[in-house]
Amino acid sequence: MHKFRILHPNAVTRLRLQPVMHGMVGVLFLFNAIGGYRMAQPNWGLVGLFIVAGLASLALPFQLRKVRKFAEVNTLARLVQAFLLLSGCLFFLSHMIPFIAFLLLCAGIGIAYIGYAEYKILQPAYAVLDTSGVSLPTIFAKKLYPWNELNNVVLRNELFTLDFKNNKLMQLEVLDEMGPVEAAEINDFCEHRLGKRADQ
Template sequence: MYKFRILHPNAMTRLRLQPVMHGMIGILFLFNVIGVYKMPNPNWFIAALFVVMGVASLLFPFMLRRVRKIAETNTVLRMLQAFTMLSGCLFFLSHMQPIIGFTLLLAGLGVAYIGYAEYRILQPSYVTADNTAITLPTIFGSRRHGWNEMKNVILRNDLLTLDFKNNKLLQLEVLDEFGPVEAAEMNAFFQSRINA
């Protein structure tokens, strides 16, 4: 059995989308300030909370380069964003604004899901290859693919290439270092399991 660490298949896409998502959430918070401000008796605490969270969400992608623990910082900010949206939902529902309230409820649940997915993606991910199948990480767990589903599996130049029989091709970046002898041994194991 072989087990090695990889970069999660969805990590690069998520990392590229992070600044956009934080920016959109920041703009949503700033639009909510307008909704609070236009009420007959505005709640300045909620307005200030929306302004602070909006500015923090807009500035976070620019400050991300200076942060050492990116995954933890991103998770904390996503939790704060979800909490603020759900609090805003309760505020607008209590002030008879059901459309804004339910929109914030859906947005808060969406941000909570995105935060959880990003947290899982930024955790260490492992591929396991045993005699029966190869196991790949997913957002909510892992998926086993039997060797009978594979046309070819090869490890070369820190890339694990999985060629499925249904013409699906998946390349995963391997984070563990393997010497030429170890890589040849693993490739021989993969071929023996595919040909069995």
């Protein structure tokens, strides 16, 4: 069996969408501030909180690049966003505005899920090669790709490439330091497993 650290398969897509999602939450907070302001008896404390949270969410993607503990700060921001959205849901529900309350409930649950997904992809991820196939991490668990679904598996130049029989190609960045001997051992193991499959 071989095991080495990789960049999570969903990391690139999620990290590209991250600034957009923070921006959308920020805009939603600002709309909530407008909704709170236009009520018959505005709650100025809540309106101010939504304005601050909205502006902070809009500015956060630009500040995250400068932070060392990127994963921790992003996870904390998602928790605060989800909490504020769910709290806003209760506020608007108590003021008999069920449509806005339902919208904030859905947004709060969605942001909580996005926060969990981002937390998972920023954790150390590993590719595991054994006799049954190649195991790669997903958001909630691991996915096993059996050898009989693969045409070729190669580790070269810090890239781990899986070539599937259905013409799908997956390339993952390897984060562990791989010497030529270790890389050759992994490639030999893969060739052996694929060779056994071909012989059968």
